[in-house]
Amino acid sequence: MPDTDRSYEPNPRYAPVGGRVRVGWRQAVDELPAGTRVLAVDGPWILDWDTLVKGLAAAVPGLVAVDVRDHLADWDTIAARTDTSELTGDPHFARLSDATLADFFADLPEVAPTDTLTVVYGPGAALVAHDALWYADLPKRYAEAAVGDGTGSNLGQSAGAGTNRRLFYIDWPILDRHRDDIAATLDRYLDTQRPDEPVSLSGPALRATADDLVRRPFRTRPTFNTTPWGGQWARTELGFNPDAENTALGYELIAPESGVLIGDDEHRIELPFQLLVALHPEQVLGQEVHRTFGTSFPIRFDYLDTVAGGNLSVHCHPQSTYMTEVFGWPYTQHETYYMMVGSAENTVFLGLREGVDVDAFHADAHAADHAGTEFDITKYVQTFPADEHQLFLIPGGTPHGSGKGNVVLEVSATPYLYSLRFYDWLRRDAKDRQRAVHVEHAFRNLNTQRTGAAVAADLVQSPRTVRGGDGWREELLGELPEMFFTVHRLVVAAGTEAPDDTAGRFHVINVVEGDGVLVRTPAGHEHRLNYAETLVVPAAVGRYTISGLGTVASRIVKAHVR
Numbered sequence: 001m002p003d004t005d006r007s008y009e010p011n012p013r014y015a016p017v018g019g020r021v022r023v024g025w026r027q028a029v030d031e032l033p034a035g036t037r038v039l040a041v042d043g044p045w046i047l048d049w050d051t052l053v054k055g056l057a058a059a060v061p062g063l064v065a066v067d068v069r070d071h072l073a074d075w076d077t078i079a080a081r082t083d084t085s086e087l088t089g090d091p092h093f094a095r096l097s098d099a100t101l102a103d104f105f106a107d108l109p110e111v112a113p114t115d116t117l118t119v120v121y122g123p124g125a126a127l128v129a130h131d132a133l134w135y136a137d138l139p140k141r142y143a144e145a146a147v148g149d150g151t152g153s154n155l156g157q158s159a160g161a162g163t164n165r166r167l168f169y170i171d172w173p174i175l176d177r178h179r180d181d182i183a184a185t186l187d188r189y190l191d192t193q194r195p196d197e198p199v200s201l202s203g204p205a206l207r208a209t210a211d212d213l214v215r216r217p218f219r220t221r222p223t224f225n226t227t228p229w230g231g232q233w234a235r236t237e238l239g240f241n242p243d244a245e246n247t248a249l250g251y252e253l254i255a256p257e258s259g260v261l262i263g264d265d266e267h268r269i270e271l272p273f274q275l276l277v278a279l280h281p282e283q284v285l286g287q288e289v290h291r292t293f294g295t296s297f298p299i300r301f302d303y304l305d306t307v308a309g310g311n312l313s314v315h316c317h318p319q320s321t322y323m324t325e326v327f328g329w330p331y332t333q334h335e336t337y338y339m340m341v342g343s344a345e346n347t348v349f350l351g352l353r354e355g356v357d358v359d360a361f362h363a364d365a366h367a368a369d370h371a372g373t374e375f376d377i378t379k380y381v382q383t384f385p386a387d388e389h390q391l392f393l394i395p396g397g398t399p400h401g402s403g404k405g406n407v408v409l410e411v412s413a414t415p416y417l418y419s420l421r422f423y424d425w426l427r428r429d430a431k432d433r434q435r436a437v438h439v440e441h442a443f444r445n446l447n448t449q450r451t452g453a454a455v456a457a458d459l460v461q462s463p464r465t466v467r468g469g470d471g472w473r474e475e476l477l478g479e480l481p482e483m484f485f486t487v488h489r490l491v492v493a494a495g496t497e498a499p500d501d502t503a504g505r506f507h508v509i510n511v512v513e514g515d516g517v518l519v520r521t522p523a524g525h526e527h528r529l530n531y532a533e534t535l536v537v538p539a540a541v542g543r544y545t546i547s548g549l550g551t552v553a554s555r556i557v558k559a560h561v562r
Contacts (some may be wrong), residue, residue, distance in 0.1 A: 008238040008532050012219040013261035013268050017212040019205025021263045025059040028188060028200050033132050037113035040130035041121040042182065043192075044175050045155040046143035047136055049122055051195040060117050066109050068122040073106040078156040082170055086326055092436060093418075094169035096328035101178045102127060104156045123155065123175065126182045135179060136190040136198070139270055140257050141223060143167060168417050169327075172256065180278035180295065191269040199267050209262055210276050214283040215540045216525040219533060220258035220273050224303075225249040228427050228435065231309030233341060233407045238532055250303030252534040253508060255296070255414050273297070286504040286539030289561050292484075298331065299485055299508055299559050300416060301534045304408040307341060312401040313424035313437070314349050314377050317415075319397040319445050320482075327418060334483045335394040335412035337402060338557055340512050340532070342386030347403030350392055350459060351382050354452030358443075365422045365439045372434060377423050382455055389512070389555065391477040391487055393459040397447030409510060411487050411559045420445055463489065471496030471548075479562065490556040492517060492548040499545050502560075507537040509558045515550020529556075 022028055032039065041052065049067070057063045072078065081103040084095040101124040108128055111118055120128045146152025147162040154162035155171040184207070190200040201209065224240050230248025234240040241247050251257060255277065259270035277297050281290045285297065304312060317323075317333035324330060337348060352358075361380040367373040381399045384392070386406045394400045394412075399422060402408045421437035429435050450458060463475035471493035479486040492498045494515070500507070509529070511517060516530040519537070521544045528549070529535050537544060548554050 016205055016209050016262050018208030019202045021267045022200045023267055024197050025055040029059045036132040038111055038118045038130045039132045040125040041134045041136055042125040043136040045123050047138050048195045062116040064118040066120045068125050071105050071107050071109055072156050078104050094165050096173050097170040132187045134188040135186050136192050138192050139259055183279055199269050210279045214280040214538050217519050217527045217535050217537045219535055220253050221261050223251045229310040231305035231307035233305045233307040247305050252301040254300045283540040284538045289505055298414050300412050300414045302410045304402050306402055306404045306406050311403050313421040314381055314399055314401040315419045315421040316399050316442055316445055317396045318418050322445050329415050332396045333413050333415040333418050334396055336487055337392040338409040339386050339388050339390050340409050341407035342388050344385040346386035346405045347383045348386045348392055349381050349401040350384055351455030352451040353382055356380050362443050369437050369439050372426055393478045393480055395482050397445050472498035485559055486562050488558045493553045494548045494550050497545050497547045501543045502539050502541050504539055505560050506539045507558055507560050509556050510534045512555050512557050514552055514554025517554050518547045520545045
């Protein structure tokens with residue numbers, strides 16, 4: 001557990017480079033490039049665009065405003081252009097859309113400059129000829145919350161409640177690609193979480209800050225979500241979301257949603273982590289990883305908290321071919337469970353039993369989904385003791401789930417929205433509906449070859465020491481030929497320094513036990529990392545050291561692409 005002097009930091013932040021964080025619309029307008037007559041302000045659909053225009057109008061009397069949303073195609077046309085035929089009618093999943101923002105428009109406005117400033121605003125504003133370009137952003141959690149409570153619509157939808165299906169698989173990929181494409185030409189980046197008083201960085205300062213961050217270790221801003229099965233560990237041990245019902249899902253590092261805080265205690269901007277990767281892919285990922293994964297950061301760290309909660313669903317993730325051909329991701333959702341909190345009395349569900357009757361399993365899962373008929377999942381799926389500090393390997397197609405009473409550090413491939421549920425204990429959601437499962441998708445992906453004793457032999461491996469020194473050692477916890485990443489653990493005594501080297505491939509580390517460590521680089525960067533915190537060590541860092549702090553040895557989980 002963490003010591004009393006230094007504990008989990010929920011808002012890690014870093015100083016801007018090459019400029020200061022500006023506050024409010026007036027300060028942003030004052031830094032417009034000389035001669036700007038047409039300003040394009042792009043950003044996500046969820047943004048409060050009306051408040052943005054009012055703020056700009058107050059700062060620029062006589063401003064002419066042009067809303068690109070008035071030029072969108074009708075909804076039926078948008079849906080036809082952006083959805084895909086593979087999963088048409090599927091209520092939960094869609095193939096990742098390869099459409100562009102241009103596909104959403106019937107036409108684009110033609111803007112004739114005047115003697116006053118013209119502001120073209122809305123998603124896709126960058127597509128209109130302009131003199132200066134701003135990107136006004138809002139973290140994705142706002143869109144997910146709005147769609148979840150029925151107040152948010154989908155990209156291009158003029159009215160009506162949106163769906164997570166379009167948000168996750170269509171809206172976000174399209175918006176992310178668009179933002180990344182224009183990042184190198186932005187004149188200003190704005191964080192509008194306080195729409196009346198946004199904070200912003202100039203484009204040059206944004207790029208200088210990004211260039212600095214990708215050459216040093218840094219943390220992303222964590223978030224915790226609630227679910228019907230969620231636990232209490234993050235609330236009680238980390239002090240996170242004390243007023244929340246539970247802290248089920250802890251997003252330590254999930255590239256499509258994570259942000260990095262830039263600024264100080266009073267004024268800070270949340271930059272998308274993915275934006276840093278898009279601007280500097282080789283520095284973050286390394287040349288070989290970039291060649292394989294493009295600008296997709298391929299490893300994620302998150303928590304599954306079931307302490308004083310309930311069992312997770314028993315589910316699997318897509319096998320590689322299905323993920324590519326059906327869902328459109330170029331790599332699949334291989335996972336591992338590292339048990340940060342657990343015991344021999346607690347349970348991890350993993351793999352099929354020897355001689356399993358798959359047809360009977362399918363029939364029972366179907367009956368549970370359609371008729372609410374309970375069944376014993378352990379007739380089909382094995383269980384293992386949830387021993388603390390054990391790693392469980394979970395390649396695509398393997399049925400699995402954490403039992404109640406555990407904290408899992410999930411060290412996994414980045415895709416995180418493809419949990420294909422076999423069974424969810426007939427659990428009800430917040431609206432008293434039986435929670436959705438995905439029986440047909442799950443059984444199409446079920447790996448029926450890894451059963452019985454092979455599950456323990458292949459997926460519950462023992463640590464093997466791979467290197468070490470005085471007061472420290474590094475262990476390989478688990479790897480499989482079909483999984484592109486590997487999970488190691490360093491054990492570093494207090495007062496001891498362990499050397500490491502990214503060797504051209506990024507590392508992600510997390511303190512799973514002890515009082516914390518100090519990470520140092522030859523360039524003079526230092527970063528303290530406390531219990532339960534996650535740190536990205538970009539490939540560009542190269543050699544670095546990890547020093548044990550406090551009075552007891554620390555254990556540090558480390559993952560990298562093989």
